[in-house]
Amino acid sequence: MPVQIYNSLTKKKEVLVPLQGNRINIYSCGVTVYDRCHIGHARSLYVFDVMVRYLRYQGYDVRFVRNITDVDDKIINKANELKKTSQEVAFENIQKYYEDLESLSIDRADKEPCATENIPDMIKHIGVLIEKGFAYVANGDVYFSVRKFPSYGKLSGQGIEQMHEAVRIEKDPNKKDPLDFALWKKSKEGEPFWDSPWGKGRPGWHIECSVMSLKHLGCETLDIHAGGRDLIFPHHENEIAQAEALTNKPFARHWIHHGLITINGQKMAKSLGNFVTIQDALKKFSPDEIKMFFLGAHYASPIDFSESAVKEAGEALQRFDVLFWRAYELTKEKDVETKEADFIKKHREDFFKAMDDDFNTPQALAALFKLVSDTNKYIDHNKSDRDYLNIVFTAVDTIEDLGRNVFGLFLKEKERSLSEVEELLLEERKTARAKKDFKRSDELRELLKNKGIAVEDTKEGQVWRWI
Ligand SMILES: [Zn+2]
Numbered sequence: 001m002p003v004q005i006y007n008s009l010t011k012k013k014e015v016l017v018p019l020q021g022n023r024i025n026i027y028s029c030g031v032t033v034y035d036r037c038h039i040g041h042a043r044s045l046y047v048f049d050v051m052v053r054y055l056r057y058q059g060y061d062v063r064f065v066r067n068i069t070d071v072d073d074k075i076i077n078k079a080n081e082l083k084k085t086s087q088e089v090a091f092e093n094i095q096k097y098y099e100d101l102e103s104l105s106i107d108r109a110d111k112e113p114c115a116t117e118n119i120p121d122m123i124k125h126i127g128v129l130i131e132k133g134f135a136y137v138a139n140g141d142v143y144f145s146v147r148k149f150p151s152y153g154k155l156s157g158q159g160i161e162q163m164h165e166a167v168r169i170e171k172d173p174n175k176k177d178p179l180d181f182a183l184w185k186k187s188k189e190g191e192p193f194w195d196s197p198w199g200k201g202r203p204g205w206h207i208e209c210s211v212m213s214l215k216h217l218g219c220e221t222l223d224i225h226a227g228g229r230d231l232i233f234p235h236h237e238n239e240i241a242q243a244e245a246l247t248n249k250p251f252a253r254h255w256i257h258h259g260l261i262t263i264n265g266q267k268m269a270k271s272l273g274n275f276v277t278i279q280d281a282l283k284k285f286s287p288d289e290i291k292m293f294f295l296g297a298h299y300a301s302p303i304d305f306s307e308s309a310v311k312e313a314g315e316a317l318q319r320f321d322v323l324f325w326r327a328y329e330l331t332k333e334k335d336v337e338t339k340e341a342d343f344i345k346k347h348r349e350d351f352f353k354a355m356d357d358d359f360n361t362p363q364a365l366a367a368l369f370k371l372v373s374d375t376n377k378y379i380d381h382n383k384s385d386r387d388y389l390n391i392v393f394t395a396v397d398t399i400e401d402l403g404r405n406v407f408g409l410f411l412k413e414k415e416r417s418l419s420e421v422e423e424l425l426l427e428e429r430k431t432a433r434a435k436k437d438f439k440r441s442d443e444l445r446e447l448l449k450n451k452g453i454a455v456e457d458t459k460e461g462q463v464w465r466w467i
Contacts, residue, residue: 001356003058005224006300008232008255009155013358016055019223019253023061026052027213027252029227029235030112032069032205033093034078036277037100039290039305040228040261040268046291046408047258047299047359048226049106054355054406065216066109067209068094070116071202076191086192090116100278104287105411111216115208119194122203122211125246126183126196134245138174140186140199146179149241155255156233163233181238183207206238210251214243225252229260229300259302276305286466288409289314295361295407316369318456318465320399320410323372325463326379327396331389339390343378344398347371351402361407371399412466422451429455430462 003016018024028048031041048066055062070090079086094114101108115122126142129135134148146152146160153163163179171178182204187193193200213222227236236255243251263274281290284307293313297303347367354363375395382388403409418426429444445455448464455464 001353003055003356004358005254005256006358007253008257009252011157014254016223016254018060019221020219021061022059023063024055024223025217025219026062026064026224026226027209027217027222028064028066028109028225029209029231030066030068030109031097032072032074033090033097034072034074035093036096036279038268039263039276039278039281042100042104042278042281042290043261043294043303044228044258045101045106046104046294049408050295050361050406051226051256051299051359052107053408054359057406063217064109065111065113065213067212068097068112068114069205069208070094070114071192072205080190090114103282104278104290105408107408113212113216115203115212118208118212118215119203121215122207123184123194123196125211125242126203126207128246129183129242132245134241135183136176137198140201141174141182142184142198143175143180144183144238144241144245145176146181146241147177149245151244152179152241153237155237155240158233179234181206181234183242206235207242209235210239210242210246213239214247220247220249222252224254224256226256226258229257232257256299258299259297262302262304264306265304281310285310285314287412288317291407291409292316292365295365298362299359317409318454319369319372320403321465322456322458322463323375323399324396325458326376326460327392329460330379331393334389336389336393338394338397339387340394341378341387341391343374344371344391344395347374348398348402355406364406368399368402371395375399418453422448422453425451426453426455426462426464433457433462 004013005016006012007014016024026048028044031037037045048064052062052064071086075086075089079089082089098108126135129144130137130142133145135142135144153159156163160179183206184196184198184201185204186199186201191202193202213225214220225236225239240251261268263276266272266274268274268276289310293305293310294303296313347370350367350370351364354360354367357363375392378395379392382391385391400410404411425444425448429441429448432438432441432444448455452466453464454466455462457463
C-alpha cells in the first residue's frame with residue numbers, strides 16, 4: 001500500500017508520489033536558538049525523525065533539511081539580558097540543541113543550515129522579489145506586499161480580512177498594508193547586521209526558510225514541508241508567498257503539521273512556571289519513555305504532557321524487555337536462522353498498514369505489542385515445533401528491527417556494563433526473593449533504581465534494564 005499523508009494545504013489525505021524518481025525532499029522548520037529546547041521541540045524533532053525513518057525504511061531516498069534560526073529578535077533580547085553578543089547566545093544554544101538531539105537519540109537532519117550562513121542567498125532572493133514587484137523598500141526595511149500575491153491565505157484557508165483580525169498588527173507607517181511582512185529589517189543600534197543594497201540590516205524570519213529549503217534541497221518544489229501547527233499562519237503562509245512569487249512553481253506538494261503540546265492541560269509558558277526543557281524531562285525519564293509517550297498519540301493531535309502520562313506510556317517498555325530477555329535466554333549460544341510464521345507476518349503487515357495511513361503510530365505501536373504478546377504465547381505453547389527457536393528469533397528480530405529502525409527505540413547504547421557492586425546487589429535481590437524476604441528485596445529494588453537500574457519480576461525470574 002502506498003504511503004498516504006494528510007495534506008494541510010488540500011485538507012485531505014493524499015498518496016505520497018515523489019516528484020522526482022524515488023527521492024523525497026523534506027524540509028522542517030527548526031529551532032530558534034535563544035534558549036534550551038523544550039519538550040514541545042522534542043515532539044517536533046521526534047515525529048519528523050520517525051517519518052523520515054519510516055520513508056527510508058520503505059526504500060525512499062529521503063533528503064531531509066532542518067534549519068537553525070540563529071538571528072532573531074528573541075536572540076538579540078536574550079543577548080542584551082545576558083550581556084553577551086547574539087552570536088555567543090546562538091552558538092551556545094546550538095551546542096545545547098545538538099546535545100539534546102544526541103541525548104534523545106534523534107538523528108540530525110542531512111543538513112542543518114544556519115540562517116547567518118545563507119544571508120547572500122536571502123539578499124538575492126529579496127532583490128528578485130523587488131524586481132518582480134512583489135516587495136518594496138521603505139526606510140531601510142523591505143516588505144513583501146501580500147496583496148500582490150493573489151493566493152495569499154491558501155494554506156490557512158483565510159481571506160485577507162480574517163487575517164487582518166488574526167494578526168492585529170500595529171499600524172506601521174512603513175507598511176502599505178498591515179499584513180505585509182518584513183523580508184529585510186534595518187538594523188538598530190547594537191544589533192547584528194549585514195550589508196545589503198538597502199542598507200545595513202538582517203533578514204526576516206520567514207525568508208530564511210524559503211531560501212534555505214530551496215537552496216539546500218536543490219529544487220523548486222519540495223515534496224514535503226513540515227512544521228508545528230502554530231506555524232501555519234503567518235510563517236508558512238509567508239514562506240509560500242515568498243517562494244512562489246520567485247519560482248512561479250508550487251512551493252511544497254505536501255504540508256505536514258504536528259499538533260501542539262500542553263503541560264498538565266495548560267499552555268507551556270515561562271510565566272506559568274511550567275516550562276519543561278528536554279533536559280528537565282530527561283532527568284525523570286529515559287529517551288525511550290519519552291518516545292513511547294509521543295508514539296501513543298497521532299502526530300497531528302494535540303498532546304498533554306504530564307509525569308503520570310509519560311510514566312504510564314513508558315511502563316509498556318517493560319513488555320519489550322521481558323520478551324527480549326526470554327528470547328535471549330532461549331536462543332543464546334544456539335544456531336538460529338530466520339523463519340517466517342503467519343502471526344509475525346500479520347502483525348508486521350498491520351504495522352506497515354498503520355504507518356502508511358498518515359503515520360498512525362498509535363496503531364502501529366498496537367500492532368507491535370500484539371506481536372509481543374503472540375510471541376510470548378508462542379514461546380509458552382509451541383515448544384515442540386520443529387522451527388521453535390527460529391520462529392522465536394525471527395519474531396523478536398522483527399520487533400527489534402521495527403522498534404529501532406522506524407521508531408528509533410532501543411538505540412541508547414548501554415553506556416557501561418554492570419559494576420561488581422551492582423551485580424552483587426542484583427544477586428542479593430534474587431536470593432532475597434527466593435527466601436521470600438520481600439522487605440529486603442524491595443529495599444534492593446530502590447537501591448538499584450537509584451543507580452539507574454530498573455528491576456522487574458517475571459514468571460521466569462528477575463529482569464533488569466538501564467533507566
Ligand atoms: Zn520555517
